[in-house]
Amino acid sequence: MDFKLNEEQTAWQMKARKFAAEVLRPRSLERDRITDAFGTWDWDIIKAGSKLGFRTSCVPKKFGGHEIDFVTQAVVMAELAKADSAMSKAFSQCWKWSHLISQACTPEQQERYLKPFMSDDTYVLGMGSTEHIGGSDNRLPPENIKSGMRLSGVQDGDYWILNGEKAFIANGSVGKLFFLNVRTDPNVMMRDGVTTFVIEKDKTPGFSIGKVFNKSGWRFYQNAELVCTNARVHKSNILGEVNGAMKRSVGDNSGDMFGDLELAANALGFCDDAVETAIKLAKTRTQGGKLLKEQQNIQLKINKMAMLTEALRSYVLRTAWEHDQKIKGTNAGLVMNYSTFVGQEVTELYLDVCDQPGVELDEHADKLVRDSFIWSHLAGDTVQQIRVAQKMLK
């Protein structure tokens, strides 16, 4: 047993903490307030983070990246998310798919995709799987041929012609490279008929960005529609086998091992923010001339916030370590489910501590509550819970 970070991990943590405090936090509420869904994005933030290595930190060293381990990834995510959860996710979304490139692409593809990614501070990655209809079927595929994604791919010589739409795609409006899961055989169950294509946005005729979704929380982070209208993709852009997308088992749960852990680590970050800010408030704000911290009900709320957050921290770091050890299991899924529960409970308690009579709604607490609610649809809904439970009950 050892719960200490090593020197390299600590160095990354400190770098992230500094960047978060100096660059992310000062812009967090300001970006959140912007009404236009696309307008919340800020390339300056991405560029600044990219120069510090936060965009490319998961790329293997041989391609010029930093190849940080999972514990470091978790720690950095949490630090960035402590300043702004959605900004943190904008970076870690690139990690997810650079993981996938280094684990599932051929050397030729790696060369082709990683080179521009490494050299361009605004080169952002995404993955298109979800569609408007039947989103959960992709995560928990039923025994039904009609279920699952419909964006279709038909071979045409050395090319494939794609038609259809993806929805809610992370980094959709800003990404330059997308993995796209495409139904290449509609006559079999989804698990046997999906192929992953790599779409270079600027080099793919017929591929375009649709609507940008206007979320109630996580506003900095972009989700958009990806539209294929006879989009033409060369077969050299296929990842792995044709019809093999759902059989790929790089990691444990998502397309890569980082997926589930990422959300849990992110939640840990904003929980830390909530706990620290609430303690500060309780120690400085008064009611009737006395500090809030003197009230036992306030003490109980702080206790619960800290208790849940520290349990989450313990679980996140343990899971990250298990990832680094290549231990497979259900912890990544469970800690993700858990982070939903903890993130919402802690931020709602924070709002409650702020919620003194006669005091205006706290904008920061309200943002954290809105951000945390996104987890209900990513990490903690019943489909995600069932997916993990079914593994345990096999």
Place this chain on the structure above:
Amino acid sequence: MDFKLNEEQTAWQMKARKFAAEVLRPRSLERDRITDAFGTWDWDIIKAGSKLGFRTSCVPKKFGGHEIDFVTQAVVMAELAKADSAMSKAFSQCWKWSHLISQACTPEQQERYLKPFMSDDTYVLGMGSTEHIGGSDNRLPPENIKSGMRLSGVQDGDYWILNGEKAFIANGSVGKLFFLNVRTDPNVMMRDGVTTFVIEKDKTPGFSIGKVFNKSGWRFYQNAELVCTNARVHKSNILGEVNGAMKRSVGDNSGDMFGDLELAANALGFCDDAVETAIKLAKTRTQGGKLLKEQQNIQLKINKMAMLTEALRSYVLRTAWEHDQKIKGTNAGLVMNYSTFVGQEVTELYLDVCDQPGVELDEHADKLVRDSFIWSHLAGDTVQQIRVAQKMLK
């Protein structure tokens, strides 16, 4: 970061697992059913565990003990509690006070108390602090001279004369050596007027055992009244300074560093029991000819049980490691609070999974629910929560 147990820790874990499965589990429900409060105790279990080292495992090596570290302690407690939470506590209660002996007694006292403890398999330890009136005041002393314990001690030459009663004292009916917190100065605040005496039961005239409390759960584990009627104790049995009991700061929260962690580790054990048994049930019991595990609501319950239990495991082990590193903080208190919430939620869900229509109440699940409720009064009540919160808000 390293979440692995080392070889010695694993060896203790395996030894505990075997003992728990072979000796504790087969007698767990049988002891629980006994109506008489004192009749639940079984010296054979204590003797068998003692021979394997579970009674004396925390005694320093120089006194013939095993001096296992906190991580090992947590792991062993959990293994024993997985078979029977109250039996586990009967052993770990001895650890608590052998910790105190080795940390706070003079070498002469250590020699005098540890010798009989080491050589007698039925030598069990206890600590008397709580009284019928104002129990919580001992944990959260108010600024009021009248508050706090009343069992009084008056000096009489080389002896002290003690009068009064302690209540709910763990191992009270079976212990041979007790630490007793005594109000030796009633004219000052409790924190300045309490002295700890070491009472050797057989050598202390005027000291006797009162009523044995009949608990609804944790039935194996004994709680009793300790009665002093002009009990005469030599001053060489004073632990530390006269009037210094409440100033002693050996560990973080309780009289020793193990206190809070102990309860969390114990809860982890019975949560493991609940999760494993529930999964087994779901995979074998049918409803309408189909396995329970096919029902999504059952899957959700299993998910929640496992999620909370794994979060607790992560937090317990981290805290144990922090203890070994002598890192002070609020985690021991928080993880204890947390174990109350988790232990009750997990066991109630287990009862719920068992609770199929037409099936009798599951005796095992019911026992776990009753055992877990004890935490409300030990580990998770608002006084314990406030105690931790006040540290964070200092």
Place this chain on the structure above:
Amino acid sequence: MYNLQLSAEQVEIRDTVRDFVTKELKPVAIKSARMEALDHTPLWAQIDQASQMGLRTLRLAEELGGSGADALTAAIVSEELAVGDPDAAAILAETSAVARVLFGKAMSKAQRDKYLPAFISDDRYHLAHAAAAPANELGINYHRASAAPTATVTAKASGGDFIINGTAAAVANAPLAKLIAVEAQVDGAKGISTFIVPAGTKGMSVKELPLGRYMGSMGEVTFKDCRIPADQLLGKGGEGVMLNGSTLSLQAINLGIGRAAYETAVDYAKIRVQGAKNIIEHQPIGTKLAESAIRLEVARNTIWKAAWLSDHPEALTDDMSSGLPIEAVSQVFVAEHIHRATKDCAECFGAMGVMRDMPLWKYIRDARMCLHSGAGVSDAKLVIAEAISGFRREGA
């Protein structure tokens, strides 16, 4: 017109019962020795006294010698009795509910003439109803047709008599009932028939089920070539007489259990001193008690609504219950919230909250029993969900 005021009669019976409970029932029921030994022997002296107050025959029609009380009044009475002793409350509620339908609707005049006088005049005359096992598999059958109830008891015509065989697994009041109505599948007939079998009939035996799992008294009833004359068949047979089946009395009893815990906790919190203040003056205890008070208050409203609707099925318009199965709504709400309330109330007591010679642990245990009684709240929620979706079970 919407009106929440009870009638003078309802207030009177409530106050009378409350007084009886405070003075006679509760002091005996929560005796330390009794609780410590898990002793559930019926408190006969007090149950007899309650019978003399008319509580055994509460729901029986007035013209048959009962009080003709409606479901709302019965719920009020059950709550009050359960504050003192849930077992006594359960025994009386079961007899009273079965009597209402058995004597009031199910029996022929000849049957009534034969059994009613003894029932009226004997304070120890209790009733039981051994129902055909319900198809308790809603979980797996959610949104699918489920199997019809299966009769574990069968009957066969034999020379003008019936021969009954089989076992009814868990029958409330069976160990103490003087008359048991049993549902059986008659050989060759459609539907379920109900027979009345006096205690002591040759071939019928009752095994008392272990204490602590049920409220009141529960038994397994076994028939072994039990021969009964044809005139002990209710109606024409094959009709499946609905003798009780309501969970409302259990809900009201559950509420009474919660109230007992709450009242004890409030009394204690007003006198127990901690940190030089009464503990109710500490925010966390005050908050816990307030939350418990809310649970009780809202649970009572819900039970009363369900009871009133069962008394006034004509009012089941969409404005009253949004089309929901209101009894299931009430069951879930009451079971979950009273369980929580008893736990919170016990916490106010520190270690005394888990001692067997103190009542708190028993309140929790009883509330837990209610939470896990019958098919449990998970199934009740699925019943509600099917109603919401408009799913109709075939045959239901």
Place this chain on the structure above:
Amino acid sequence: MYNLQLSAEQVEIRDTVRDFVTKELKPVAIKSARMEALDHTPLWAQIDQASQMGLRTLRLAEELGGSGADALTAAIVSEELAVGDPDAAAILAETSAVARVLFGKAMSKAQRDKYLPAFISDDRYHLAHAAAAPANELGINYHRASAAPTATVTAKASGGDFIINGTAAAVANAPLAKLIAVEAQVDGAKGISTFIVPAGTKGMSVKELPLGRYMGSMGEVTFKDCRIPADQLLGKGGEGVMLNGSTLSLQAINLGIGRAAYETAVDYAKIRVQGAKNIIEHQPIGTKLAESAIRLEVARNTIWKAAWLSDHPEALTDDMSSGLPIEAVSQVFVAEHIHRATKDCAECFGAMGVMRDMPLWKYIRDARMCLHSGAGVSDAKLVIAEAISGFRREGA
């Protein structure tokens, strides 16, 4: 007699309002563009229409030209309106509640003759009440005497007139009210006095408060040497006229918000397919919807009870409310459970549950606003706790 049936009149007004909401109000209120832009501009066309239906003057006595509706009816109407648009519901409820007391009790005949005709005939004539700031420090003052409300607005007699100065921080309806009743401390007088000030009076300015924090419309009202004639003082002064102060309409609005979320979720769950089944046929979704249905049903019962008791204070006997402050009970229950229900209902929608052009996120946000409105549920629980312990605040 206990009776849960609404009167024919109540059912009629409910159905009329429901119909109006479904056809006129809701389709406009939940337009994507409006929600996406966080646009809270009052929907004047619809609010005017509601006024013509009598909803602006709902609680005003019939003889004064209103509908004379009781609190229960008003709660029913507020719930229905809020299903469509909580802002419109809040604006109308505030005007209606203030009108009842202002015109019905507080004004002299001369004052009424002066202001009532315009109020009746003008659909845009709304009212506001700028109350003295309550002593919002219950937390720290739990079980201790608390300070009296402090008037942040003062008045000084001056040559037959009064000169008003000061700021009222958060006044519902202020930005759109044509008449504002303001509480002020008159120099040298005891107690609080209330003045009526028409919009546009020189020296009174209203600053609209940011959107999204309140239901309806909220403003800060500032008086700067605002001179008003003495005949705009209500009564003799120093009496502290209670013009509203009830949270019941907000509770009913909260319920309406929850119902909108629930109804949307049920509709969606019946048609959205996942795993080749409608999602309501999956146990977890069915269970979530059942739990939400329970919360709504029980919340409604609680609000109706509180409303009925406010209409029938003579019924406040111990059997009705156990001595609890029933409005606080209802406030806590409704706020906590509707918030949970909106979150659960949104979960059924997957990602659409967080999109600003869909209504779910707004239901959650509005419910969160209710949960954190005023002094919040933590304080309401302490109010209940003090009532349980029998603590009486000096001066209260």
